[in-house]
Amino acid sequence: MNNIKLFSDSTCDLPKKLLDKLNISIIPLYVVFRDKTFKDGNDINVEGLYEKVDELDILPKTSAPSPIDFYNAFKPYIDKGDSIIYIGLSSKLSSTILNAKIIEDEFQDSDITIIDSKNLSAGIGLLLLKAYELIESGMDKENIVEEIKSLVSKVKTSFIVDDFDFLHKGGRCSSIQSLMGGLLKIKPILKVNDGNIILGQKPRGKKRKAIDLTLQNIYKNKDSIDLNRIIVGESMAIEDSLYIKEQLEKNMNFKEILLIEAGCVISSHCGKNTTGIYYIEK
Structure with a gap:
């Protein structure tokens, strides 16, 4: 072989x-x-x-x-x-x-x-x-x-951006979404669906609120998640990654929680202080 x-x-x-x-x-x-x-x-x-x-x-x-x-x-x-x-x-x-x-x-x-x-x-x-x-x-x-x-279709990706400019100017977010995000202090939860980036839930307020909402969605669906591994990614947002890791350790039973830093290409489109969570469904 x-x-x-x-x-x-x-x-x-x-x-x-x-x-x-x-x-x-x-x-x-x-x-x-x-x-x-x-x-x-x-x-x-x-x-x-x-x-x-x-x-x-x-x-x-x-x-x-x-x-x-x-x-x-x-x-x-x-x-x-x-x-x-x-x-x-x-x-x-x-x-x-x-x-x-x-x-x-x-x-x-x-x-x-x-x-x-x-x-x-x-x-x-x-x-x-x-x-x-x-x-x-x-x-x-x-x-x-x-x-x-x-x-491929079972990999679930969610990420929270802090600055709309990178997504908007990089062609990954419409001008209306960019404008509304800035005016209404929305911290959008973006998802990947069939290869495209789509807008998910749109909580207002601080980024931590959007993170907690993302975590709650994971807890609700825990029976359908492969617990072997989950990855938490960040672009200059290590404190949020550590917070997510702590919450997952308290509320879930993942065998491995891997923390990573986004590279330059991903950071070029999502911007500073972005956080992502990635796992596989059963």
């Missing part, structure tokens, strides 16, 4: 130490400030991103890895005869999956599978961790791919 090599892109937001430990390779997206381009997580970190936003008084643009980026990443493993599974950012939010599929077609005689997570950030990360566990269990590639694809 061929060795199975796992790939993702930088928007999976899993910590580098964990990715290295699990031998998951990352193909970075790009962050662009005017005429300067940076590889997400390689040439720029989140602190540097927000420093540049303040310094230049502009929001960054982001772009997908090119087909050449995928070719260069995959080829050494193809040459070794490895099988490849790539799990990437939702095709409805980026051309990343499309570019990966171009190279999948280029290597027609090789064993490459491209999986559209229809998600973002740790929503991708959850699928990667599950795929790793299945590889370690000795499952064959065909069944791993089938299992991961069956989980």
